[in-house]
Amino acid sequence: MELRHLRYFVAVAEALNFRKAARRLSVSAAALSQQVADLENELGLKLLNRNSRRVEITEVGRVFLSGARRTLVGAQEAVSQAQEAARGERGRLAIGSIHLVHAFLPDALARFRERFPLVEVTVLNMDNRTQVEALENGRIMIGIGYAGSDLAESESLTVTPLLRCSFSIACAEHRWPAKRARPKLADFREDNFLTPCTEAGDEYMHLVRTVCQRDAGFEPHFLTLGNSLESLLSMVAAGRGVLLSPEILSRHRTIGVSFHVLDGAKEKFEMLLIRKKCSEPATVDNFVKILKESVRQNQKQMERTPAPITGIDRRKLCLISPSSIE
Numbered sequence: 001m002e003l004r005h006l007r008y009f010v011a012v013a014e015a016l017n018f019r020k021a022a023r024r025l026s027v028s029a030a031a032l033s034q035q036v037a038d039l040e041n042e043l044g045l046k047l048l049n050r051n052s053r054r055v056e057i058t059e060v061g062r063v064f065l066s067g068a069r070r071t072l073v074g075a076q077e078a079v080s081q082a083q084e085a086a087r088g089e090r091g092r093l094a095i096g097s098i099h100l101v102h103a104f105l106p107d108a109l110a111r112f113r114e115r116f117p118l119v120e121v122t123v124l125n126m127d128n129r130t131q132v133e134a135l136e137n138g139r140i141m142i143g144i145g146y147a148g149s150d151l152a153e154s155e156s157l158t159v160t161p162l163l164r165c166s167f168s169i170a171c172a173e174h175r176w177p178a179k180r181a182r183p184k185l186a187d188f189r190e191d192n193f194l195t196p197c198t199e200a201g202d203e204y205m206h207l208v209r210t211v212c213q214r215d216a217g218f219e220p221h222f223l224t225l226g227n228s229l230e231s232l233l234s235m236v237a238a239g240r241g242v243l244l245s246p247e248i249l250s251r252h253r254t255i256g257v258s259f260h261v262l263d264g265a266k267e268k269f270e271m272l273l274i275r276k277k278c279s280e281p282a283t284v285d286n287f288v289k290i291l292k293e294s295v296r297q298n299q300k301q302m303e304r305t306p307a308p309i310t311g312i313d314r315r316k317l318c319l320i321s322p323s324s325i326e
Contacts, residue, residue, distance in 0.1 A: 088284075093120070097144040108291045136156055141284050142273065143273070161272055172239045175239070182261065193243070237255060246271070
């Protein structure tokens with residue numbers, strides 16, 4: 001039995017006339033009659049009573065007609081849903097992300113939800129290494145990480161730049177008063193550098209150590225506290241230490257915390273998109289386009305809005321050209 005058998009039977013049952021049904025289906029009446037007869041023979045059931053003058057549907061045929069209609073509707077829905085999935089309008093999107101994307105990811109997710117409400121979105125906080133593993137085993141479909149050695153180890157993934165900006169230091173307001181000149185990283189060599197007690201902690205420590213050694217020539221002293229950006233900033237406000245972060249987080253308001261773009265810093269923070277090299281669902285491409293829009297919008301807002309926190313220099317924020325993201 002094929003779907004065309006059901007379509008032919010439904011057309012005849014609704015028209016109760018083979019010629020009318022044949023015209024509707026653009027087939028010959030003889031071919032239509034034979035297809036319906038084949039269906040009855042396959043089922044071993046009498047669906048229609050017919051003679052030279054009239055066609056009547058049997059009681060068995062009425063029951064079968066109801067099921068045939070549901071099957072045809074279901075088949076059409078399946079086709080429509082598959083087409084929607086091919087366009088990225090339906091399906092799922094699993095995203096792996098570092099914690100340092102608060103400035104633009106919520107906006108991107110809201111825009112994506114508005115445009116593609118039938119896509120089920122999941123966001124998981126992961127460090128670079130976990131994102132690579134999750135992409136390779138299919139747990140996530142796109143990753144948002146930052147420049148690190150772990151990303152160079154996989155040959156099955158492609159990494160493209162999303163954002164490049166200066167580093168800033170978050171410290172308690174009393175630690176570096178606004179009236180003082182912009183600080184250098186070396187000014188904090190005696191401070192504790194706070195790091196999260198999560199799986200991303202080791203990777204973040206490596207990043208901070210690299211920046212401190214290359215920019216200021218000292219080995220930072222780490223203090224592991226908190227499991228989120230909010231908790232770390234609370235510890236900064238309490239005077240427990242400082243937090244090295246990308247400048248893009250300078251809009252993250254926290255009472256008692258000042259952000260200062262580091263003066264004379266050589267290192268830059270690079271945020272990256274991590275994707276599979278093989279073909280991906282259209283949902284990934286759709287999200288990447290919206291993500292770039294949100295990053296662009298965030299940059300424009302920073303250029304228009306006066307600095308909400310001490311020490312911000314927006315001229316050092318640099319958005320990677322969207323044309324460089326495939």
